[in-house]
Amino acid sequence: MTVSLLQLWLPIVLAGVFCWIASALIHMVIKYHNADYKPLDNEDQVSDALRAGNPKPGLYTMPHCADMKDMNGEAMQDKFKQGPVAMISVFDNGMPPMGKLLLQQIMHFFIGALLVAYVACLVLTAGADYMSVFRLVMAVSFLAYGYGVIPFSIWYGHPWSNTARFLLDALIYAAVTAGTFAWLWPAAG
Numbered sequence: 001m002t003v004s005l006l007q008l009w010l011p012i013v014l015a016g017v018f019c020w021i022a023s024a025l026i027h028m029v030i031k032y033h034n035a036d037y038k039p040l041d042n043e044d045q046v047s048d049a050l051r052a053g054n055p056k057p058g059l060y061t062m063p064h065c066a067d068m069k070d071m072n073g074e075a076m077q078d079k080f081k082q083g084p085v086a087m088i089s090v091f092d093n094g095m096p097p098m099g100k101l102l103l104q105q106i107m108h109f110f111i112g113a114l115l116v117a118y119v120a121c122l123v124l125t126a127g128a129d130y131m132s133v134f135r136l137v138m139a140v141s142f143l144a145y146g147y148g149v150i151p152f153s154i155w156y157g158h159p160w161s162n163t164a165r166f167l168l169d170a171l172i173y174a175a176v177t178a179g180t181f182a183w184l185w186p187a188a189g
Contacts, residue, residue, distance in 0.1 A: 001126040007186050008117040015180040016110035019145075019173045023105060026169060036162045050090070060088045087156055112144045113177060120181060127188025138178035145177075146170020 005012075027033055040046050063079035070076050119140045124133060149166040152158040 001188060003121050003124065003126050003186050005114070005117055005121060007126075008121065008181070008184075011181045011184040012110065012113040012117050014184070015113040015116075015177040016106060018176045018180055019109040019113070020106045022172055022176050023109075023169070026172070032165055032168075036165065050088070055088075055090045057090050057092050060090065062086045062088065085157075109173070112141070112173075116140045116144055116177060117181070124185070125188070126186045128185060130182045130185070133185045134178045134182040137181040138174045141174035141177040142170050145173045 062084065063076065065071055065076055071080075116137055120133065120137055123136055146167045146169070149158075149163050149170075153160050153163040
């Protein structure tokens, strides 16, 4: 017997909430992501220089190369050799809007759980055993929550140690999601 998304509303909601709680514990209690970012020795001078340019919120590259063909020019190659080579995220001034960010984070987990549920509905039937549900949901959840961070180390210079920590997060979220779905998977008939 097939399983519908409607039958999985409770594991979707609980997996989202449980992952959000796990995320809070990771960031507020365990705090291993504190190692993700490092300060610049001349932060005040860099802030002054950026402030003078008055950039709008967005993602900036330095040196900026609008077209890959420009990379062949000697002047552009010199800029890259001299450095620094950087990607800079500029946010709105002021304290981060934590309420908005936390809401977006929990929505991320709800949508992730919904997508995982959709895949599980396509593959598993009502009454599937705990480990079958757990294995499938664990694999799909890991892909949903983690695999996409790898290109940030390949292309954007994020340290591989940061990616490893985000993949650990994804493994934790996947286990939480898998356990929730396996626990609440609909019985046959």
